[in-house]
Structure formats: structure tokens, C-alpha cells
Amino acid sequence: MSSAPRELLAALGRTIVGQHETLEALVLAAIADGHVLLEGPPGLAKTRACRALAAALDGDFKRVQFTPDLLPSDVVGTRIFDQSETAFSTVLGPVFTNVLLADEINRAPAKVQSALLEAMQERQVTIGPQTHPLPDPFVVLATMNPLDADGTYALPLAQMDRFLMKIVLDYPTREEERRILERFGADDVDLVRGAASLDDVRAWRAGARDVHADEKLKDYVVDLVAATRRPSPDASGYVERGASPRATLAILRLARAKAYLESRSFVLPDDVRTVALPVLRHRIAFSYRVQAESIDPDALVRACIATVPAP
Amino acid sequence: MRASIVVAAFALTAALAGAAGADPLPRLSVASFTFSADTRTPAQEQPFHLVIDVRLNGRVVDLEGVVLPQLGTLEILGDEKHTLAAGSGTAYRETIAVVAHQGGEIRIPPAYLDAVDARDGKPKRFLSNELTLHVAGPASVLTGPRGVARLLPILGFLAGALVIVGLAFAAFGMRRPAAVVPASEPPPSEKPAVALARSDGPSEAAAIARERLVRDPSREGALAARSALWRAVGANDGETLADVVRRPAAHDPALRAVLRALERAAFTDDLDRPAAIDDALRALDGYRA
Numbered sequence: 001m002s003s004a005p006r007e008l009l010a011a012l013g014r015t016i017v018g019q020h021e022t023l024e025a026l027v028l029a030a031i032a033d034g035h036v037l038l039e040g041p042p043g044l045a046k047t048r049a050c051r052a053l054a055a056a057l058d059g060d061f062k063r064v065q066f067t068p069d070l071l072p073s074d075v076v077g078t079r080i081f082d083q084s085e086t087a088f089s090t091v092l093g094p095v096f097t098n099v100l101l102a103d104e105i106n107r108a109p110a111k112v113q114s115a116l117l118e119a120m121q122e123r124q125v126t127i128g129p130q131t132h133p134l135p136d137p138f139v140v141l142a143t144m145n146p147l148d149a150d151g152t153y154a155l156p157l158a159q160m161d162r163f164l165m166k167i168v169l170d171y172p173t174r175e176e177e178r179r180i181l182e183r184f185g186a187d188d189v190d191l192v193r194g195a196a197s198l199d200d201v202r203a204w205r206a207g208a209r210d211v212h213a214d215e216k217l218k219d220y221v222v223d224l225v226a227a228t229r230r231p232s233p234d235a236s237g238y239v240e241r242g243a244s245p246r247a248t249l250a251i252l253r254l255a256r257a258k259a260y261l262e263s264r265s266f267v268l269p270d271d272v273r274t275v276a277l278p279v280l281r282h283r284i285a286f287s288y289r290v291q292a293e294s295i296d297p298d299a300l301v302r303a304c305i306a307t308v309p310a311p
Numbered sequence: 312m313r314a315s316i317v318v319a320a321f322a323l324t325a326a327l328a329g330a331a332g333a334d335p336l337p338r339l340s341v342a343s344f345t346f347s348a349d350t351r352t353p354a355q356e357q358p359f360h361l362v363i364d365v366r367l368n369g370r371v372v373d374l375e376g377v378v379l380p381q382l383g384t385l386e387i388l389g390d391e392k393h394t395l396a397a398g399s400g401t402a403y404r405e406t407i408a409v410v411a412h413q414g415g416e417i418r419i420p421p422a423y424l425d426a427v428d429a430r431d432g433k434p435k436r437f438l439s440n441e442l443t444l445h446v447a448g449p450a451s452v453l454t455g456p457r458g459v460a461r462l463l464p465i466l467g468f469l470a471g472a473l474v475i476v477g478l479a480f481a482a483f484g485m486r487r488p489a490a491v492v493p494a495s496e497p498p499p500s501e502k503p504a505v506a507l508a509r510s511d512g513p514s515e516a517a518a519i520a521r522e523r524l525v526r527d528p529s530r531e532g533a534l535a536a537r538s539a540l541w542r543a544v545g546a547n548d549g550e551t552l553a554d555v556v557r558r559p560a561a562h563d564p565a566l567r568a569v570l571r572a573l574e575r576a577a578f579t580d581d582l583d584r585p586a587a588i589d590d591a592l593r594a595l596d597g598y599r600a
């Protein structure tokens with residue numbers, strides 16, 4: 001019997017206290033067939049949320065801790081010489097899973113990041129002479145810790161663009177923290193399993209593609225992305241380069257997923273505006289002034305979004 | 312109004328002249344510059360809107376440089392700007408969605424705009440009015456006997472200010488009846504929301520929307536009906552349904568049902584539209600009953 005994406009969201013909510021935006025982002029990523037970048041300080045249940053997603057889908061989960069000495073083969077796999085068979089055999093890496101947690105992705109050098117990001121884009125990996133398709137669905141959830149920036153390798157904008165959205169996590173409210181104490185204070189809480197299946201996810205993806213988007217909304221999406229390329233006078237000194245057409249596609253794809261999650265067969269302006277910030281925030285190149293003047297980049301993105309009237 | 316602007320504006324000194332050298336000031340003839348709010352008594356955690364209106368003599372394609380004041384403890388949720396040049400005037404409106412997390416009185420200093428006054432060629436800083444809000448909530452200074460005692464001078468001040476503002480408006484109204492932007496020029500979608508809200512209440516708008524929807528059961532008809540209802544609750548066309556249902560005028564659950572039904576009728580696909588319009592008509596009937 002098939003499940004609705006709302007049931008998956010509810011299952012995640014039974015495991016994680018608060019963090020509603022993060023949990024919804026994980027479900028939307030599954031529906032929209034995309035990958036998520038999670039940024040936030042340690043201890044905010046990022047890893048647990050990813051584990052919870054895999055468990056709720058009855059899918060495979062792998063975690064790779066990115067470090068400066070990590071090699072591409074540690075992620076995608078390698079060929080080793082089997083002396084007993086006197087032949088090379090392929091050992092598939094942890095990327096062959098349904099849900100991959102790339103923990104602290106900015107701690108690995110560029111060649112490892114590239115190997116993973118190529119796998120994310122192509123959904124296949126070539127090891128030696130053979131090309132191996134990745135499991136379907138395949139969702140990468142990458143984390144970045146904004147606090148300890150020493151010894152990190154910043155992801156280039158072109159690679160950030162591969163992530164469908166970026167979610168910024170914040171500390172829980174006081175009430176949520178009390179609930180965390182009550183729920184996790186004594187024993188470890190089991191993850192909710194089997195709230196939906198991998199087949200369900202494939203069906204949701206097909207359903208979301210059929211969600212109707214009015215012409216006015218398509219214009220709105222284009223205008224939103226265009227606004228990042230010619231920001232308002234207040235923001236123009238802070239933005240070096242606006243978002244790419246990939247962002248345009250991503251906004252509409254996520255808006256459709258959002259409508260599908262809400263059990264609607266049509267997209268509303270609210271869907272577009274809601275997903276615009278997580279889609280755009282990591283795709284805009286900000287100038288040095290943002291850091292020098294301690295400007296909140298999200299405030300600039302919000303300002304760009306606010307300049308475009310919704311239909 | 313010109314008199315009030317001259318009173319509010321002051322000639323800028325060398326600092327501004329220096330700034331003008333780096334980034335030339337626009338040459339503007341400011342006719343009015345007002346700062347208002349949806350409500351002067353917002354509730355804690357209840358979003359509301361601050362509105363800055365600037366009227367200019369002459370056509371300006373994009374007004375830049377209106378500087379928001381410090382909003383104290385208010386959190387900004389969104390900011391929308393619209394500039395409309397029509398006839399021989401320009402209307403600029405900036406709508407800031409905010410929410411108060413703390414109760415009590417909030418005094419917001421004026422917004423300002425630096426420009427060369429086109430009337431005398433001097434650089435000036437044009438100031439709007441100040442805004443004082445009273446946020447109802449647990450931390451309000453207005454609660455308890457001490458709060459009431461503190462409230463009396465504020466009320467006295469407000470009453471005096473209202474009388475002065477009323478007199479100033481009356482004097483201005485007698486001296487200058489014509490608006491900056493000719494009434495016949497602006498397209499309907501850009502009319503100030505407040506004026507529309509005053510002219511057509513939600514009940515009247517629901518009747519108009521129903522008639523339009525019956526006459527034209529199409530996407531365009533649904534969009535027009537939606538637009539009529541939105542204006543009646545004081546919303547701008549550039550907002551989304553989430554903004555609109557947060558407005559105090561849209562708190563009636565039956566009206567919210569109408570707004571949601573019209574949203575579906577406007578944006579659903581052609582196959583579903585007849586059913587969506589039927590639902591919207593039923594919701595309108597339910598609201599009007």
C-alpha cells in the first residue's frame with residue numbers, strides 16, 4: 001500500500017524535535033530528486049535527521065566524514081587486484097546508497113568534492129573501464145559547519161549550484177529543547193521505519209512532475225532569478241553575480257514538489273516564494289563587503305525576492 | 312503639504328555635499344512623504360505592515376535612496392517596493408512586513424530621503440513623520456496601574472498630536488485639493504491599498520467578485536475576483552495568499568475560505584478550473600450569508 005509524503009514528514013517529526021524546515025527540505029528533496037546542503041553548528045541533529053530519512057524510507061544509509069586526507073576512491077570506490085583470481089575486481093564506495101550523508105563536505109580537498117558532485121549530477125560512477133549506475137532514489141545530504149572555517153576547502157559556486165537547496169539550521173527554541181530533554185534524555189529513541197517505500201518516492205517524483213504551474217507563476221520564477229542578477233540599489237554593492245538558470249529550474253521543481261507535498265495538483269505563488277530563499281541563497285556570489293560589513297546574506301536574498309511582486 | 316515638507320526638510324551640510332560628489336544625489340521635487348502602519352496597536356507575534364508613501368512632482372522611473380529607520384525590536388519579514396510614474400507625478404510605495412516579539416511602546420524615527428530639491432537646487436534631507444506603535448502583549452508597559460499612569464501622558468501627547476495633524480490636513484486640504492498623481496492616470500492595480508479598503512469592504516467586494524465570476528467563469532475572471540477581494544482586505548496585488556490571510560481584515564474564517572478557493576480557481580489547470588470556480592462561488596455564497 002502506497003504512502004503519502006505527508007506520512008514520511010510525520011515519521012521524521014516523530015524522531016526529530018522541531019527543525020520543521022529541515023525535515024520538510026529532506027522530504028522535498030526526495031520528491032524533487034535533488035540534494036540538500038545543510039549548514040549549522042554541531043549538535044543540531046543533522047546526522048540523525050538524515051538517518052531518520054533513510055530509515056523511514058527503508059533505504060540504505062551511508063555516512064562519509066570528509067577530511068583533508070580523503071581520496072576520491074574512498075567515496076566512489078576503486079579497483080583492487082585479487083591475487084587468488086589474478087584479476088582486478090571493483091569495490092564500490094559508500095556513494096552507492098539511497099541516502100548519503102557527506103559530513104563536513106568542505107573539509108575534503110577539491111578533487112574529492114568533485115568526485116562526489118559528479119556522482120550527484122550524473123547519478124553514475126565510472127571506476128576503471130566500467131560505469132556503475134547509482135541506486136534510485138539517491139539523495140546526498142551534505143553538511144557544512146560555519147563555525148570552524150580553519151583548514152576547510154570552500155566549495156566553488158559551480159559545485160554549490162549542484163545542490164537543489166541549502167538549509168540553514170538554527171538552535172531550537174526553549175520549548176523544543178525541553179522536549180528534546182524529555183525525548184532523548186534517558187534512552188536512545190528508535191528511528192521510525194517503513195513510513196514509506198523507495199517505490200513510493202519514485203511515484204511521488206512522477207506525480208510532482210505533473211503538478212500544474214500557471215504561466216504567470218513561470219514568469220514569477222524567471223523574474224525572481226533575474227532580480228538576483230540586477231539587485232536593488234540597496235543590495236547591488238554586495239552582489240557580484242546572480243543565480244544561474246539552474247536556479248530557475250530548481251525553484252519551479254521545488255515549488256511543484258511543495259504543492260505535491262500539500263496534496264495540490266497546482267502550484268501557488270506561496271509555493272514559489274517559500275522555496276525561493278533555500279534555492280537562491282547558495283547560488284549567488286556575494287562581494288567581500290558582505291563579510292567585511294557583517295551583512296546577513298540571507299537578508300540580501302530576501303530583499304531581492306521582495307522586489308518582485310507575486311502574481 | 313509642501314509647507315510640511317519644507318518644515319521637515321533641512322539643508323544638508325558639507326558632509327552631504329561630499330557624499331554628493333561621490334554619488335550624485337537625485338534631483339527630486341518631493342510633494343509628500345508619509346510613514347504609516349496597518350495598525351497602531353499590533354499584537355505580539357502577529358505580522359503587520361509598515362508603509363512608506365512618497366509622492367513626487369515629475370516622472371521618476373525608479374526612486375532610490377529612501378532609507379528605512381531603525382525598527383527597534385521589530386523583525387522584518389519582507390520588503391516590497393513599487394514605483395509608479397503616471398501623468399506628471401510619481402508615486403512610490405514601500406511596504407515592510409514586520410512582526411513584534413516584545414510588547415510595549417515602540418517609537419520609530421522618520422524614514423528619510425536625501426535629494427537635491429528641484430525647487431531650489433539645494434541638497435536636502437526629506438523626513439517622513441515618526442511612528443509610535445503600542446504592541447499588546449505580556450511585557451506591555453500599558454498593563455497594570457503603573458502602566459495606566461504612564462499611559463496618561465502618552466495619551467495626552469497623542470491626542471494633541473492628532474489635533475495638530477488634523478488641523479494640518481484640514482489646512483492642506485483647503486489649500487491644495489488636487490493630488491500629486493492625477494486621479495484618472497494610475498492603473499487600477501496600483502491604487503493605494505488603504506483607499507481601496509475604505510471604498511469597498513469585503514462584503515461589497517465579495518458581491519462584485521461573485522458577479523464577475525458568474526459572468527466570466529474563466530482564469531481571467533478568477534484572477535479579477537481574487538484581485539477585488541484582496542484589495543478589499545487592504546492587500547496589494549504583489550502579495551501572496553500567506554500575506555493576505557495574516558491581515559486583520561482577513562481574519563474571518565469564511566472570508567479566508569473564499570480567498571483560498573479563489574486562489575485555486577486562479578492557478579489550477581483548465582481541467583480542474585470549472586470545479587474550482589464552483590467551489591469559489593459556494594464559498595462566496597457562504598461568506599455573504
